[in-house]
Amino acid sequence: MAKSKSEETPLMQQHKAIKTRYPDAVLLFRVGDFYETFNEDAVIASKVLGIVLTKRANGSASYVDLAGFPHHSLDTYLHKLVKAGYRVAVCDQLEDPKTVKGIVKRGVTEMVTPGVAVNDKILENANNNFLAAVHLHDDAAGVAFLDISTGEFFVAQGTIEYADKLLQSFKPAEVLYAKQQQKNFRQHFGTKFYTYTMDEWIFTATYAHEILLKQFETHSLKGFGVDGLTDAIIAAGAALHYLRDTEHPHLQHITNIQRIEQDDFLWMDRFTIRNLELLGSSVENGNTLLTTIDTTVSPMGARLLKRWLIFPLRDINQINERLDVVEYFIKETDLAKNLSLHLKQTGDLERLVSKIPLKKINPREVMSLAKALQQVCGVKSLLEKVPHPYLAQLAMTMDGCNEILDRILREVTETPPILVSKGEVIQMGIHTELDNLRKIARSGKDYLLQIQQKESEITGIPSLKIAFNNVFGYYLEVTNAHKNKVPETWIRKQTLANAERYITPELKEYEEKITGAEEKILALEAQLFEELLSALQPFIKPIQLNAQVMARIDCLLSFANNAVQFKYRRPHITDGFHLDIREGRHPVIERGLPPGESYVANDITLDKEKQQIIILTGPNMSGKSALLRQTALITLMAHMGSFVPAAAAEIGLTDKIFTRVGASDNLSGGESTFMVEMNETASIINNITPRSLVILDEIGRGTSTYDGISIAWSIVEYLHDMTSARPKTLFATHYHELNELENKHARIKNFHITNKESGNKVIFLRKLAPGGSRHSFGIHVARMAGMPPKLIERANEVLAHLEEKQIGGPMQEQVKHISAPAQKVQLSIFDAHSDTFKTIREMLENVDINRLTPVEALLKLSEIKHLL
Incomplete structure (x- = not known):
């Protein structure tokens, strides 16, 4: 009931x-x-x-x-x-x-909520905690990313694919969208995010403009470069509404909104970010490019470096600007060392300042903020003396905020408590009444001792003592041996087994004075601390700018540190289409090698005129995939403004990096390994530009051998014959038949990863050499993996049998006769009416295709070959 x-x-x-x-x-x-x-x-x-x-x-x-x-x-x-x-x-x-x-x-x-958190125990120092909002409109989307803990606010607008890429890159803790868009959202973005739906009226242009203009206290959004991005503005308005809806009215630290323009950055889709293991590894607790190159010393720097990794630059001047600073830091070791010392002591200035309007900053953090501002002053002082235009410009944008810094150091005690209610937050000499009250409270013990001595002398009670409890405050305690000496003016409050407790008018009067002083002290300290926080409000924006500059310096120092420690070299970025890497190395694999073992470096050259496509063959585990990935990673690092793991590198400006590596199912979406592979490859082919770098690894393995070879063959030809693009392409394959493409197309070249056979063993030399390979050594790899000897022995028997039947031979001969695409003509092998073809027809009609194994099919094909 x-x-x-x-x-x-x-x-x-x-x-x-x-x-x-x-x-x-x-x-x-x-x-x-x-x-x-x-x-x-x-x-x-x-x-x-x-x-x-x-x-x-x-x-x-x-x-x-x-x-x-x-x-x-x-x-x-x-x-x-x-x-x-x-x-x-x-x-x-x-x-x-x-x-x-x-x-x-x-x-x-x-x-x-997951996307609205400022608690240090919830947040991770090296990662932003973004709240995202998505507004879907036909085939387009507006997205906004807001981190309430730092005040950073980004918006973008574009295709659904672009929005998906941004969501995968920012990895928001929570995503907002309209209730009516639930089906569309899940169709495009799946269920991999923590989401929250809101009413449709929140996702309207009028309301979004209103709430954004109110937040930034402006008459328009033109000054932020987002005016006209209606879908993005709607998403941004929804994010701000959500903050207010979750009891966060104080957002003065959100002072800016930045536009993420797709054309400003080197494009990598979510498959590429995954395949290159930029942020996450396919191996549990494995290293990523981010963990490998991140030697930043501040939380702000770590967060910014992650963003630089996901959004590499496409402007050659901006790239060279970063490279120039890195080179300068490498040469000026003392400057780099001193800057790093200041940065290490700065802490998370960005998140500290964001706590001010949120009313979440405590006295100890205010003192940490002051110490961080001292480090800002130190960095500014160092950079002002440097004859480098970019660093000098950074120094000019920094503000030591000396006025508020001096006030904090003057008013707050050197080691304040976390809670204001604990007292001892405000220094002596700041407030006269506070000082007087403290004297009363602190001299109380001395005064009580004087009362004790005076009453002991008057009454002749040598063992008299004063104590305190929460029931009746301060009291005088007299043992039973002397209770007959107690004056009549004393008031008895408690009788014990061996003593009695009394109070006196004088004692109660002073107790009230002490207790009142302590309460007033706490109230005054809370008031003075609140006034200090109010005085900090106008300095939020300049302190945020200081944090951004410190983060940028931290990232560039990290690049310089990597270059010195791991022998990275400055890449030469050009406006051309040439990619030439000398003695390139995979940064992540190299760092994980056992002590004493050196990485086998390789040269790679790709261009649009002579060597546009490399067909890369070689044994399993020889290092093909590593070579593919390191080429992409070196290109990416160069566009970040970092030195690269190579002896030298000339890198033509790249606008997109595409990769299709490995096999994976999308079972929840009803897609097989091969379907996923084809979807990703189709996405690459349909978005290629002349400045794209394409990395393809084992395309076509998810289907039958003949289908796979046919698809891989046609993909390579298509990329070669794209007159509008000619993308630089590395294509690793086990289909050795593709080596024949070199003889048919001018810009396709064969290379292989070398090996050496010694007895029954294969030694992988991991060195790139011209020419194709004819062996995969798959059975050898199976033996290395620990397959049972009996299984390995049987595999060798089957292989020998197939080779004896010349299953492989004829295919090699057949592919030599594949010509370039010609006009489509429908032909039939049964157009001739000879007895041989009649026999073949009868053989094929008698074959039960549904029960035919791959090996039996190849044997049947061999039989037909002999008949011909």
Whole structure:
């Protein structure tokens, strides 16, 4: 039977009313010194947090589930709930229980969701915590990415594919979209993101403009370069609305919105980001390019480097600008060392300053902010003395914020507590009344000692002592041996077994004075600290700019450090289409080699005129895939403005890097390995430009041998014959038949990875050499993998049998006679009416194709060959 409201306790009535407004969130309800959860929230909290689930009475003859934890443990438990994917509403007491009769007023002071988090335990130093919003419009999309913990705000607009690539790159913690777009969103982006849907009216241009103009206090958005990007603006407006809807009204640190323009950056689709293992490894806990090149020393630098990796530059001047600074740091070792020392002591300035408007910064963090500003001053001073135009320009954009820095150092104690309520936050000499109150509080002990000595002399009680408890404050304690000496003016408060406790008017008067002073001290300190935070508000934007400059310097110093430590060289970026890498190395594999083992470097040359496509063959495990990937990674690193792992590199400006590497299923989407492979390859072919670099590895392996060879063959020819593009292409394959393409097309060249056979062993030399390879040594690799000897022996027998039947030979001969594409003419092998063809027809009619194995099919083909 449903319980009526009148039967519920007043506390539960209040909880129910607040919970109704936040039905999809776990409500942490402050009751005294605990945060309590009730009903279904209690079940969730008990399971996720590992706390005890109990029951408590709720009015007459009813119970509710209950689970709680101490209020001081909020950060720890909040972190666990949000990481588990729950939205959490923090409901606090809005009144002092001591001053209220009846139920205490309560309200939600903060809503924390995966994409809206500022708690240090939830956030990762090296990663942004982006909230994304997506607005779908026909075949286009607007996207916005907002990190409330740093104030960074980005928008973009373009195709669905572009939006998908950005979502994969930014990896937002939460994605917002309109409720009516749920089907479309899942169709285009799947279910891999934590999402939240909102009402359709929020995703309108008028409302978005209104909320953005109010946030930035401007009359238009033209100054941000986003005016006209309607879909992107709608997404940005939805993100801001969500912040306000989750009880985050103070957003003064969100001062700017930046446009991500697709043409400004080297394009890599999500397959390429995955295949090149830029951010994630296919091996558990494996190294990535990011972990390999990230030697930044500040959290801001680490986050920016990740963005540089995902968005490499396409402007040759900007690339050379970074390369110039890296080269300068390599030469000026003392400058680099001193800058690095300052950066290490800066901490996360970007997130510290963002806590000011959010009312989340504590006294200790304010002092950390001051120390970070001191490091900013140190960096600015160093750069101002440097005769380098780019670094000098950075120095000019930095602001030491000396006024507020001096005020913090003057007003805040050197080692303040985390909580203002602990006291000792404000220094002496700042506020006269505060100083006087402190003298009263601090001299209290001395004064009490004087009272004790005076009363002891007057009464003749040598063992008299003064103490304190929470029941009746300060008191005088007299042992039973001397209680007959107690004056009549003393008031007895407590009798013990061996003593009695008394108070005096003088003692109570001073107690009130001390207690009042301590309360006033805390109130004054809280007031003065709040005034300091208000004074910090105008400095938010210049401090954010300082953080951005420090992050940029950190990244460039990281590039310089890598170049010196790992012998990277400066790439030469040109406006041409030539790619020439001398003694190139794979940065990730090289770093993971055992001590004493050196990476086998290789040269790669690709251009549009003579060597546009390289067909790369070689044994399994010989290093083909590594060579393909290192070519792409070196090109990518050069466009980031980094030195590269090579003896020398001339790299023509590249606008897109495409890769199709490895095999993977999309079972949930009903797509086979081969279908996924064809989808990705089709996407590459349909988006190629003259400046593209294409990396293809083992195309066609997901289907039958003949289909695979046919598709791979035609792909290579298509890329060669694209008069509008001629993309630079590396094509690794086990289909040795493709080597014949070199004889038919001018710009296709064969190369192989060398090996040496010694007895029954194969030694992989990992060196690139001209010419094609005819062996894959697959059985040898199977032996290395630990296959049973009997299985290996049988495999060799089958291979020998197939070779004896010349299954491989005729195919090699057949492909030599494949000519370039000609006019389509339909021919039949049965057009001739000889007895031989009649016999072949009868043989084929008698074959049960559904039961034919691949080996039997090849044997049958050999039989037909002999008849011909």
